[in-house]
Amino acid sequence: MKKQTIPQISEQIAAPLTAIASPQRIAILLAIGTGEACVCHLETALGWRQAYISQHLMALRKADILQDRREGRYVFYRLKHASLLDLITASARLSGLSAETVSALINTRVNPSCECPQCSPALISVESLKAA
């Protein structure tokens, strides 16, 4: 176990916070929630430009907050540590928001099979195969 200075430790503690401390990043993390989301899903869910979302995702990945998984031409993102949602909820409580208000916003689907216009055709074809 290495000896660490207080500035070093404070730096380490602050790192995840600086990565997520913005309304945009919080919105993205809630939209991913305990499930998984591709970029195009976030695009329609949040109504932002694709490049803008990718930039935030990149930052969150570098900060070791998010994990990515490629499946065909889709890339699915998920939280690396589910406890991050507790941290977000804790911050919400400090702002006077109820835990319910937050949990109502958290996406819970493990594999959402993206509902957005671009992704839903894939979902439909899977369903139609099952029915056949």
Place this chain on the structure above:
Amino acid sequence: MKKQTIPQISEQIAAPLTAIASPQRIAILLAIGTGEACVCHLETALGWRQAYISQHLMALRKADILQDRREGRYVFYRLKHASLLDLITASARLSGLSAETVSALINTRVNPSCECPQCSPALISVESLKAA
């Protein structure tokens, strides 16, 4: 109960995080801990300029993170919500730090009667009065 948009809620959730998301602010909050600290105490504890510390304290006060209490010419700061330390510990855990590493840094004295050069004379006089 008012209806709130997702951007509004994300903004509210992010507010406390943006206020504390910096190594300096984390160091200050740990130095205050569950106790109380005057500015001159933080000055020696952290080794920073007084004005610099005051600036951070001001920001934390505006963000409703800290509470201040004047006693003579000293101003003592304390956390408004002790749960903030849990949030800090949670962030530390995300960085791979143990909860013990963090708790070892947290000031626990309720009224530290500041040990720094400027404050300790006051402490000594109180002690000497008791002895008399």
Place this chain on the structure above:
DNA sequence: ATAATATATTCAGAATTACGAATATGAAAA
């Protein structure tokens, strides 16, 4: 190959924040 779609990256200017220097305020002591 070429085209189309999903996502990533680079770049630049705007906006914000960090931090130091200087100075102001407020309480108490002389």
Place this chain on the structure above:
DNA sequence: TTTTCATATTCGTAATTCTGAATATATTAT
């Protein structure tokens, strides 16, 4: 009232971050 000590505030610039425009890459379909 003047001085002193503790703390607060203002101001200016350096550094960082945000965000949009443009473009690149990777995968699948044709």
